[in-house]
Amino acid sequence: MISKYIINLIKYIFFITALTLISIPAYSELSVEEIIKGRKALFSKNYSTAKKVQTFASKGDFEKAKNLMIEMSENYKKLLEYFPENSKEGFKTEALPAIWENKDEFNNLMTKASNDMIKLTKSIEASDDIKGTLAKLMWANCKACHSKFRAPH
Ligand code: HEC
Secondary structure, three states, X not given: OHHHHHHHHHHHHHHHHHHHHHHOOOOOOOOHHHHHHHHHHHHHHXXXXXXXXXXXXXXXXXXXXXXXXXXXXXXXXXXXXXXXXXXXXXXXXXXXXXXXXXXXXXXXXXXXXXHHHHHHHHHOOOOOOHHHHHHHHHHHHHHHHHHHHEOOO
């Protein structure tokens, strides 16, 4: 009798341990608050960096502009990880539910924005329309994404 009881107890402990392990989400190190505030900070950073890119490129300071383009490209890649299922609301997020309903489309836009910044490093110097090239490969991507995936602000 006692041994049966012990076996059941061990089974029970094993079961609970397994359940606990399964239910820990991949990004458990970051709280929802850290995720939402973290992505807002990355977007704000990219905005100020984009304005610097515009300034440096317009002045013909291409080396500085290119370094910042690469930084923006990397930030977009990081942002791909900042929209887990549990970060749909709270902490004044402007992220729309459309993101999680169209995750592939959203991720593709983010990846395109990242890739376009690399394209920009290769084409900006030879461009005879700096402003137009920046509008097409940098600013257009902000608008394309915000119009569908960010709440009006
Ligand atoms: C693939 C989608 C996507 C792209 C590309 C994108 N954004 Fe955003 N952006 C968002 C989303 C979604 C939010 C809302 C995030 C939140 O509030 O949780 C946001 C928020 C912001 C914010 C507000 C941050 C805050 O503190 O609340 C700024 C500023 C911003 N974006 C600027 C830009 C600029 C400038 C570009 C282009 C250079 C850009 N974004 C490109 C999706 C995008």
